[in-house]
Structures are given as C-alpha cells and as structure tokens.
Amino acid sequence: MSPPGGVHAAVAHDSARKHVTGEAVYLDDMPEPKGCLHAHLVTSPWPHARLTAIDAAAALAVPGVAAIVTAADIPGVNDIAPAFSSEPLLPPEVAEYVGHPVAAVAAASPAQAREAASLVRLEATPLPALLDLREAYEKKRWVLDPVEMLRGEPDAELAKAAVRLDGELMVGGQEHFYLETQCALAVPQEDGDMLVLSGTQHPTEVQHMVARLLGIPQHAVAVEVRRMGGGFGGKESQATLVAGIAAVLARKTARPVKLRLDRDTDMTVTGKRHDFLLRWQVGLDGEGRIRAVTMDLAARCGWSADLSAAVISRALSHADNAYFYPHARLRGLACKTNTQSNTAFRGFGGPQGMMAAETMMDQIARTLGRDPVAIRRLNFYARESGCDVTPYHQRIEHFRLPSMVERILASSEYSTRRKAVDAFNAGSPVIRKGLALSPVKFGISFNKIELNQAGALVHVYTDGSIRLNHGGTEMGQGLLVKVAQVVAEAFSVPLEAVKITATTTDKVPNTSATAASSGSDLNGMAALQAAETIKGRLAEVAAARFGVAASEVAFADGMVRAGNHALPFAEIVQEAYRARVSLSATGYYRTPRIDFDLAAMRGHPFFYFAHGVAVSEVAIDTLTGEWRPLRSDLLHDVGSSLNPAIDRGQVEGAFVQGLGWLTMEELVWDGEGRLLTHGPSTYKIPTGRDVPPDFRVELLTLPNEEATVFRSKAVGEPPFMLAISVWLALRDAVASLGPAGHVPQLAAPATPERILGAVAAARTAGGRR
Amino acid sequence: MRPEIRFFLNGRPCRLSGLPPHTTLLEWLRGQGLTAVKEGCAEGDCGACSVLIGTPRRARLDWRAVNACILMLPQVDGRAVVTAEGLARGDGSLHPAQRLLADTHGTQCGFCSPGFAIALAALARRPERDDETILDAIAGNLCRCTGYRPILEAARALPVIAPAVEEAEIAATLERDCAQPLDYRAGGGRFVAPRDLDAALAVLAEEPEAWVLAGGTDLGLRITKRHEEPRCVVSLARVGELAAVGREGRDTVIGAAVPYADALEAISALAPSVGALVRRIGAAQIRAVGTIGGNLANASPIGDTLPPLIALGASVELASREGRRTVAVEDFVTGYRKTVLRPGEVVVSVRIPAPGAATLVRAYKVARRIDQDIAAVSAAFALSVEDGRVTRARVAFGGIAERPLRTPEVEVALTGRLWSLETARAAGEAARRAVRPISDVRGSAGYRATVCGNLLERLWWDTAGPAGVAATLDALEGAP
Numbered sequence A: 001m002s003p004p005g006g007v008h009a010a011v012a013h014d015s016a017r018k019h020v021t022g023e024a025v026y027l028d029d030m031p032e033p034k035g036c037l038h039a040h041l042v043t044s045p046w047p048h049a050r051l052t053a054i055d056a057a058a059a060l061a062v063p064g065v066a067a068i069v070t071a072a073d074i075p076g077v078n079d080i081a082p083a084f085s086s087e088p089l090l091p092p093e094v095a096e097y098v099g100h101p102v103a104a105v106a107a108a109s110p111a112q113a114r115e116a117a118s119l120v121r122l123e124a125t126p127l128p129a130l131l132d133l134r135e136a137y138e139k140k141r142w143v144l145d146p147v148e149m150l151r152g153e154p155d156a157e158l159a160k161a162a163v164r165l166d167g168e169l170m171v172g173g174q175e176h177f178y179l180e181t182q183c184a185l186a187v188p189q190e191d192g193d194m195l196v197l198s199g200t201q202h203p204t205e206v207q208h209m210v211a212r213l214l215g216i217p218q219h220a221v222a223v224e225v226r227r228m229g230g231g232f233g234g235k236e237s238q239a240t241l242v243a244g245i246a247a248v249l250a251r252k253t254a255r256p257v258k259l260r261l262d263r264d265t266d267m268t269v270t271g272k273r274h275d276f277l278l279r280w281q282v283g284l285d286g287e288g289r290i291r292a293v294t295m296d297l298a299a300r301c302g303w304s305a306d307l308s309a310a311v312i313s314r315a316l317s318h319a320d321n322a323y324f325y326p327h328a329r330l331r332g333l334a335c336k337t338n339t340q341s342n343t344a345f346r347g348f349g350g351p352q353g354m355m356a357a358e359t360m361m362d363q364i365a366r367t368l369g370r371d372p373v374a375i376r377r378l379n380f381y382a383r384e385s386g387c388d389v390t391p392y393h394q395r396i397e398h399f400r401l402p403s404m405v406e407r408i409l410a411s412s413e414y415s416t417r418r419k420a421v422d423a424f425n426a427g428s429p430v431i432r433k434g435l436a437l438s439p440v441k442f443g444i445s446f447n448k449i450e451l452n453q454a455g456a457l458v459h460v461y462t463d464g465s466i467r468l469n470h471g472g473t474e475m476g477q478g479l480l481v482k483v484a485q486v487v488a489e490a491f492s493v494p495l496e497a498v499k500i501t502a503t504t505t506d507k508v509p510n511t512s513a514t515a516a517s518s519g520s521d522l523n524g525m526a527a528l529q530a531a532e533t534i535k536g537r538l539a540e541v542a543a544a545r546f547g548v549a550a551s552e553v554a555f556a557d558g559m560v561r562a563g564n565h566a567l568p569f570a571e572i573v574q575e576a577y578r579a580r581v582s583l584s585a586t587g588y589y590r591t592p593r594i595d596f597d598l599a600a601m602r603g604h605p606f607f608y609f610a611h612g613v614a615v616s617e618v619a620i621d622t623l624t625g626e627w628r629p630l631r632s633d634l635l636h637d638v639g640s641s642l643n644p645a646i647d648r649g650q651v652e653g654a655f656v657q658g659l660g661w662l663t664m665e666e667l668v669w670d671g672e673g674r675l676l677t678h679g680p681s682t683y684k685i686p687t688g689r690d691v692p693p694d695f696r697v698e699l700l701t702l703p704n705e706e707a708t709v710f711r712s713k714a715v716g717e718p719p720f721m722l723a724i725s726v727w728l729a730l731r732d733a734v735a736s737l738g739p740a741g742h743v744p745q746l747a748a749p750a751t752p753e754r755i756l757g758a759v760a761a762a763r764t765a766g767g768r769r
Numbered sequence B: 001m002r003p004e005i006r007f008f009l010n011g012r013p014c015r016l017s018g019l020p021p022h023t024t025l026l027e028w029l030r031g032q033g034l035t036a037v038k039e040g041c042a043e044g045d046c047g048a049c050s051v052l053i054g055t056p057r058r059a060r061l062d063w064r065a066v067n068a069c070i071l072m073l074p075q076v077d078g079r080a081v082v083t084a085e086g087l088a089r090g091d092g093s094l095h096p097a098q099r100l101l102a103d104t105h106g107t108q109c110g111f112c113s114p115g116f117a118i119a120l121a122a123l124a125r126r127p128e129r130d131d132e133t134i135l136d137a138i139a140g141n142l143c144r145c146t147g148y149r150p151i152l153e154a155a156r157a158l159p160v161i162a163p164a165v166e167e168a169e170i171a172a173t174l175e176r177d178c179a180q181p182l183d184y185r186a187g188g189g190r191f192v193a194p195r196d197l198d199a200a201l202a203v204l205a206e207e208p209e210a211w212v213l214a215g216g217t218d219l220g221l222r223i224t225k226r227h228e229e230p231r232c233v234v235s236l237a238r239v240g241e242l243a244a245v246g247r248e249g250r251d252t253v254i255g256a257a258v259p260y261a262d263a264l265e266a267i268s269a270l271a272p273s274v275g276a277l278v279r280r281i282g283a284a285q286i287r288a289v290g291t292i293g294g295n296l297a298n299a300s301p302i303g304d305t306l307p308p309l310i311a312l313g314a315s316v317e318l319a320s321r322e323g324r325r326t327v328a329v330e331d332f333v334t335g336y337r338k339t340v341l342r343p344g345e346v347v348v349s350v351r352i353p354a355p356g357a358a359t360l361v362r363a364y365k366v367a368r369r370i371d372q373d374i375a376a377v378s379a380a381f382a383l384s385v386e387d388g389r390v391t392r393a394r395v396a397f398g399g400i401a402e403r404p405l406r407t408p409e410v411e412v413a414l415t416g417r418l419w420s421l422e423t424a425r426a427a428g429e430a431a432r433r434a435v436r437p438i439s440d441v442r443g444s445a446g447y448r449a450t451v452c453g454n455l456l457e458r459l460w461w462d463t464a465g466p467a468g469v470a471a472t473l474d475a476l477e478g479a480p
Helices: A016-021 A110-119 A133-138 A154-160 A203-214 A239-253 A263-269 A308-316 A350-368 A372-379 A401-411 A414-426 A479-491 A519-546 A569-578 A644-663 A718-735 A752-765 B025-031 B096-103 B113-124 B131-138 B149-156 B165-177 B197-206 B219-224 B260-270 B272-278 B292-298 B306-311 B408-414 B421-434 B445-464
Strands: A037-043 A049-055 A065-069 A101-107 A121-126 A142-151 A163-171 A183-188 A194-198 A221-225 A257-260 A276-284 A290-302 A327-336 A431-444 A453-460 A466-470 A498-500 A554-556 A559-562 A565-568 A584-590 A595-597 A602-604 A608-621 A627-637 A694-700 B005-009 B012-016 B050-057 B060-067 B080-082 B182-186 B189-193 B211-213 B232-235 B245-248 B251-255 B315-320 B323-328 B333-335 B346-353 B359-366 B377-386 B389-398
Touching: A016 B096, A016 B113, A037 A065, A037 A110, A037 A239, A037 A263, A049 A101, A065 A110, A065 A239, A101 A110, A101 A239, A133 A276, A133 A290, A133 A327, A142 A290, A142 A308, A154 A276, A154 A290, A154 A327, A163 A350, A183 A239, A194 A203, A194 A239, A203 A221, A203 A239, A239 A257, A276 A350, A290 A308, A290 A350, A308 A327, A308 A350, A350 A372, A350 A431, A350 A718, A372 A401, A372 A431, A401 A414, A401 A431, A401 A608, A401 A627, A401 A694, A414 A431, A414 A608, A431 A718, A453 A479, A453 A519, A466 A479, A466 A519, A479 A498, A479 A519, A519 A559, A519 A565, A519 A569, A519 A584, A559 A569, A565 A569, A608 A718, A627 A644, A627 A718, A644 A694, A644 A718, A644 B149, A718 A752, A752 B445, B005 B165, B050 B113, B050 B165, B060 B113, B060 B165, B080 B165, B096 B113, B096 B149, B113 B131, B113 B149, B131 B149, B197 B232, B197 B315, B197 B346, B211 B219, B245 B260, B251 B260, B260 B272, B272 B359, B292 B306, B292 B346, B306 B359, B306 B377, B306 B389, B359 B445, B377 B445, B389 B408, B389 B421, B408 B421, B421 B445
Parallel strands: A037 A257, A194 A221, A290 A327, A466 A498, A627 A694, B005 B080, B189 B232, B211 B232
Antiparallel strands: A037 A101, A049 A121, A065 A101, A142 A327, A163 A276, A183 A194, A183 A257, A276 A290, A431 A608, A453 A466, A453 A584, A554 A559, A559 A565, A595 A602, A608 A627, B005 B012, B050 B060, B050 B080, B182 B189, B245 B251, B251 B346, B315 B323, B315 B346, B359 B377, B377 B389
C-alpha cells in the first residue's frame, strides 16, 4: 500500500502494469457480444459530387451481410454537427470530399463487410471541387463568417510606424495518428435503448448525437469509455461519426454492431489539425518594439465547420503568444475546401497562431540585425509599463516568462552556445548549426464559456474503499490517476483505496469533452468537491463520536482525527452507515472569473496561463536538407504539479509531437483530392531516433496563483508549442548561409526538401551558389 | 510432407490446420484472445503487433521481434512465438522489459506498450547496450504519447537475460516435430515450404501462379492492404542452400532467403557504409524477416539494396528447372517491378565481390526520417582512387527512375580526373542531367535531381575533405 494521500507524488499511471502486459483492454479487445456484426464504410471517390444512386444489390448478396444504411435509413435527425448544424452523418445528396462516408455495411465478419462495401455501386454527378487552402482564401470560400479581434487603431498606427514589415507563412496540418484507430460498439437494449462503447473524448456528445440520430431521448442512450489508445483531439467531435454509424446499423439490424476503422480508412475519413495560411503586417518603433499588428489567419476547415470556429478563436487568441501588441486587428478566416473536415488537435489552433507570432519575431530580429532573444524580451507583456492587455482585452496577470527565460538562458548556457554555433558555422562548409529560444504562453479554459463545468460521483463503501467517477476520459494523459490522487488526498487514504472506473454518461451527465487541457482542472475540482461533501458528513459523525466540534475533525495520515482522538477512516465510515448518513455524493465545478463575447472576440476567456520556454539546437546538411536535433532544453510551468511524473510525460510527449508537426509530418493530397499519405509508410511521425539526444526537461512547480485544484496547472497542450524552438533553430541554421538581414523562407513542416530550398534561397541572396 | 503447422505459443506446443494460409499471425493471435498484440497499421510500420519469434539454432532459440500483422500464419511453422502476455512469468511477475517500461513511466495510452515490451525483450537477449543498439531495437515501434525518453531510459537499464533452460527443449522439439517440410492446404489455399531448391522449383513448375515468398515483408501487404488471397505460396525461407552466408574467394555470397539481420555482419565487413545503410532498411522487425533476395526480386524502384549492389558490381544467381544462370544486378531489374526472372525461376543468391583496397565505397540514403522510411533518393559509389586520381568509378542511384540505375555519365565525369571538389561538382552536374526522377509524396523531381548531384559533392567531403570537418550529419559529434 502506498502512504495516505497522494497529490504531488510521482506515482505511475494507474494502468502502467496492465499496459505492458496487454491486460489493459481497449475497445477492440473486448469479447464481442453474441451476434455482433462488423461494419465497413462506403466512401466517396469524388471530392465533390451529387449522389444520384447507391446500388447495394451486389453488396447485399455477399454471404453474411445483414444490412446497408444510407442517409435514408437514419430514423431521427441526420446531423452530427458539434457546434453548428448541417453536418449529416451520411450525406443525403452531396458528397463533399474523397473519403466522405456515404453508406455503411454490416456483416458477420469484418472481411465480409469490407467485401460488400467494395461492391456498393455509387453513381454521382461530379461538381466543381476546391482543394487548395490558398485558393479558398483568395476566393473567399468560407464555412463560417470571418471573425475579427480588434484593439486600438492598428491601421493608423501601422501607417505611422518607423519600420513596417510584411510576412507570410504556410503551416501544415497534422494527422493525429493515435495508435488505436477509431472504434465504437453499439449494443441495442430493451425499449429501443442503445448502449454505445465508444473510443471518444466526449461521451456526452456521442450520447446526444446517437439520441438525435435515432430519434430517442438522451436518457435512452448510455455511452461508456474506459480508455483510448491516444486521442489528441481526434476523438473529440469526430468519434460521433464512428459511434453514430454503428448505432444506426445496430438499430436497423437489432444486433450489436462494431465499427473499427483500419488505419487507411481512419486517415482518409477523419479530420486533422488545420493547416493555416498566416499573413501579417507589423509596425515597429526604431528599437524594434511592436506598435501595431494586423494579421490574417486563414484555416483550412475542410468540407464542414466541425469545431473550426473555436479553433480559429484560439488561434486568434494565441497569435500574440507572449508579446504586447498595442494596436491589433487579427482576422480569422474559415476556409472551405473539399477535403476532410479538420478538427481539434492538441493546442486547438493555438500552435498555428503562435507560429505567426514567433515567425514575425524572427523576421523582426533578423531584419533589424538584433538578437532574437532580445527582441522577444523587449516585446514581452509587462505589467509595470502598462503593456499587459491582450488583443482580446484580457489583462495579463502572473506572467512568468521573463524569469523563466532568464533561468533557461543560464541553464542552457545560451550565450556560450550561441558563440559556439556561430564559430562552428564559420568553419563548416557542409553542415550548419542553428540555435533558438521560443517561449509559450497558453490560455487555460475553453473559449466557449459554458463548457467550463464538470461533474463527479464519489461512493464510499463500508470497508472504506472508494469508487470514483467523473466526466473526464482517459486517453493516456493520466487524468484518471491524477483525479484519484486528488480524492485520496482529500480523504487521506492510500491511492489503492480509490477505484478508477470507466467514464459513463449514466453516472455523470452533461459533461464537456476531455479537451483544452482542462481534464484535471475541471474533473479534479468536481471530484474534490464531492469528496468534501462526504467528508463534511463524516466529520459530523466523527465529531459526535469524539465529542468535539465538526470543525475540529481532520482527515490526515490515513486517520480521522480530532485532538487526541483518532480512528481509521473505515471505522468512521461504518459508524456513518450505522448512523444512516449518506456515503455517496456528486460534485460539481464551474471555472470562476471567466467571460468571453465570441461575437466581439473580447473578454476574459482564460482563467490563467501556462508558460514554457525552450532552447533547441539543430544541425542541417546543406547538400540534402536533412537535419538532426542536437539538444533541447525545456522549462515548463506546471504549477504545483498533481503528479510530476505524469506532467513530465506530457511535456516530453507534446514536444516530440510538435517536433513531428513542424519537421516531418506532411499531409499530401493529389489533384483529385485523394489523400496520398494515409498510413505510416507515407506519413512519418517521430521515432526514438528523432528525439534530441541531449534532452533536458525541467518542470517549474510554483503554485498557481489562481485557486485551481491543489494549485496545479493544466499541462496537456501548452508544451506542444515548445517545439517551435526546433523549427526556429532550423531557420537559424539556414540564415547562417545568407547575408546579414536575410530572413529565411521556410514553410512548415520543414522537410529536407523545404530546408534545401531555403538553403538555396539564402545562398542566392548572399550572391553565392 | 507435413500438412499441419507446428509451433510453440507462449511456451506451449500448438498444431494448426483448417485455417486459410493467408491468415495473418496477428489476426489469429487476437482471435485466440491474445489481444496484447494490436493492429496499429497492418503494414509493418508501427510495431504495435510485435511478437517474439524464436528460431531453433544450434540447440537453442534465437529470438527476434517481428511484426505479426504481415506474417502469414504458416511462416511461424517450426518457430516459437511469444506475445506480451507470454513475457510475464507464470507467477505473475513481469519481465524486466515490462517492469522497467512501467517503472520509468514509459507508457501513456498503453496501446503501443506491449509492442515496446517485445522490442525490449528481444534487446534483452543481446549483450550490447549502447544507444545505437537501443535506438535500432525500438526504431520499428511508434509511440505517439511519451516522446520516447522514458522508453530509452528503460532500455538502458535493461539487464542481459540468459536463455531459459526450457528453450533448448523447445528448440529440440521443434526440430524433431518439424523435420518434414510443410505442405499446408486449407480453405482453397496452399503454403509449401520445401527444404531443398529442387523441391521448390518442382512446386513452382506445378503452381505457376504461386507467390514466391522469402520474408514476406512486401507480399504481406498484398494480403493486408490489397486483400489478395494467394492460391499458393512457395516459401523459400527453409531452403537450406538459400539460407547461408558464405565466402568464395574474394566474393561474399548471400543466400536469397537470408534476412537482412543475418546478412548485416558480412555486408558491414565488405563496406561499412553499406552496412550502415542496411541498418536503415525498415526497422528491426522488418530486418528480422526481410531479405536481400526479396528486395531484388521485388524490383521496387526504391529498393534500398540495389544501388550499393550495383556499385559494388554484384551479381545474382538464378535457378530454374532449366538450369542456373548469373546476371549482373544492374541488368537484373528491367523496369518498374520487372526483372529478368522467368516463370519458374527464383533468385538463389547474390554474389558481392570485395572492393579493392584503394576503392572508396559509400552508400547514402536520403529520407525525411532516419529510421523506417523510404528513400527520396539513394546513391552508392565505388571509386578507385590512385595517386589522387579516379581510376575507376561505379555509380548507382535509386528513387530516380522506374528502377535503380547505374549512371555511366557520372562515371565518365569521374574517371581519369583528379579526385577534387571541382571533379565532384562536375560529376554532380552530370548526375543531375542523367537522372529522370518523378514527383511523389517523398519529394519533387527537382529536389531529387538536385540531391543526386549534391551527393557527389558529399562523397568528396566524406572521402577526401579536410580532416576535422564534419561533412555529414552522422559524422557530427553528439549527433544521434
């Protein structure tokens, strides 16, 4: 048994031992219910086409086939839009991208379902397709109206600025590549009810969508998820597609139906991180201090809106990163293309917005011939000089970056290494090194205020063991163990006394997605509140027993204490039972202090900020564009960490995922809108050898100034953006080949081909070969 | 002939019949409830389906991690298979690889973790613990959560594990039970694994449409991705003559069914640079089964081994019932996935002459990822330099046409010239003009042509550049 309590301890993931033996059960590992059918999707081969016929005769003749469903078979409302409307589960008329599911087949075996699906004949009239982000931006093809974040008078100030710079950057999208592909199992119940086991970050949304699709009340649908093999945002809104199709087929056949996407189907059908076209104008004073900024942030949303409005909102609210823009107009443009509908992905637009800020900073420093770190520090938010209001009008409090930058400059020996890199480059004809620092300031809370609430359910049994349930889902991030640590701490019991259970909509209703890094902030507080409710009742019982006031009763060191009295937790629990005191409670939490006007794009959307800073060194081969990471130092602000081991894992994992996004992960479509990179043979995520061989990670564990759960900070997304330092270091290496003031032209991801192109451009600018 | 597949699974003997031979090991294991073995990609690129395969060798078992997703069930005949479930001991205590992964916080979502446990368990049987060996051992396992640092930490702490006593018994049992060659038929399919070449050629004569299988790392994809169901598969993996590596005079002869992993030592001895390239073919799981013979016979335009074989002047020995013949590697591949192989003919071996003492041999693979990636461009050079002058040059490129090509234009630009940067650049120009690459997801035609030319320059820096100047990323101190 571990010691009582548990918050701030570096305990292992609750499933660690089960992970390594294979005992941990994922959805596809579960024994299938009797009569279970397997589904396969029929997808559009056209990027845009009006469907005229779906002929299933040959498919239905395949042995084992039980049913095929199209839009016409949906008994309820054919719409699974998470935020707006008109995003059908299966399109009734128009297919909008290559891979758009237009029908689904259920059969006794996966092979039969696949064969039948391949025999479904689709007829359609092709419609004009728009596949390119830049073209959509130029033609103003939006899925949503443009939005604008405005502060001050940017146009007038730009006109007056001593120096004016323009810039543009293309930032690529990213496939989630969760190792477990999307899966759902729908099991019909009595009374037309439906039980759905779903690999989803948002069980409530799956519940609501299945109810809507089947035309039944939400109370008739239960959704359960024990764990996912990775999510990263990809199983937030888009899990409803998979669960919805399984449920519609289950309803039609009155049998359990499982839909598991194979890797190629998953990548072809589901949305990814939005690629962005970023354009800016910045006006500076003579020192390099920003006076005004205007930006266009144009996102490829794909065929539908999905969560794009919120993604763009977060991109806009992070296009300042850590820098004060006295006057700013930031426009968010939701571009429509006939490709997959892009969706949530770790950082949720924040990384793309931040890429605009950091690339602009790099451009300013190089153009003015100033040190990139000095230019960044000069433009940091600063309360004392009144430079502390964001473009969305929130005042920055508790800004930790200046001291964090100070600290990492020293610990990474930045200035010594800067000189060493320059000296190396001066004597190196083929290999060039680069070094860069980049900061991160990431806002915590959902921009949509209503989502910032959570519920929990805690039962205490008469032997003192505790069963914990809340609305958060486990996708590997260690949420369930963190919340269990909170409850163990509250009752002062060993962590083993708290049972971690699957997330189900019938225990805690109306939950928000496990997203926006909010999992432990929200669910930890809700669970703590439930525990406090039960503790209050137990304190009354203990007070009566000890003959003291309830306020004197404490839960500490595994005991319930007051003065000289002490009894084991289980004994007080039994006493409470005998006294007919409830040992079960719900908990509820809503984030305080936040408000945001989504139409005006102003308010106080973030409860607090998480900070980080990274210094990365890389080397490039100027003959091939290949590169290697050499060293990365990370300092990341986790508040008073609930679990430093879990938090370190989040920081390191996010950084490497970000490194993949900015360097090697490239999505490629052909001229007909077909995704060519639909498996790991063509879509390359980092392997063990792509991690910096010298990788130094430090957690800053100062308590959060805001009253979060045990003063911790959210950690899921913010460290993703520390990888921008790697991309900037690649630019730095390229810049060493150009003349003074040369600004490398390097899009993201910085593939070897792009690096070699930037090398050639730098040399040309310098008048060399 | 033996009609039944026999192997050991997690220490217990298994005998199988009745399942179609194209059933994958992954599919079957999951059906048995061994769900630690996961499907992450079904193309041998993610490692989530990794299992250990033990091959009887000299009265013991030689353990390697392989991908179960692209292995046909009959391929494990005569082998011992261990899944992550079977790593833990009977008393429930974890294998050190598992314990260390859990203790170092090397798991997050856990979906890839059984595969990593297997990769580390394979590593635990080898004595080396340097970072290169460790990175090689896990390069075939993708993790999307941890960023790998804790997994590397677990690997560094891994003890060397000695073979268990029962392994010798299992090896002996397998040798005895599988003494007869396998001829397995079920569900309308057939899988034959003859032990001698004549028998294999005889089956091929009666089954002209049969798939000829060595390691199956490419053929496996036809099952999992194209959903083909072969009527007959002739496995060459157990043909004794094809399974040996030997020396004949100055030549190294590598049997067509020798996995890359077993050919590596001999190739590294011939040319370390080519050995380094072989270490970048697929990953450990692929190299444990994939073969040079298969790579040749597949004739893929991006096959990693062809350019160095061409540069080294290697030849291929072919056999059919009509007899044997030898063909230069550069003439063996005739077009996109086309070779001079006639119906009923197979690759027996590849013969590589040792390069002369004055010959500089370099092989380069340019890809966006170091491990487990397909080259945008690859190149191989064998340059004889005497008194500073190039006396002989053989140059070949991959990824630049429908097949890997020798480029005489580049050889002409080198031969007879002083081996200088100017010569290298002029030869690079010749290379850029000689190659006709295409544009695809791995690179544009322009990029490929530029890199082909630049690799000549790299060759000069690498072989003749000033001392103390790192001319390649691998030569950089502190680089991974």
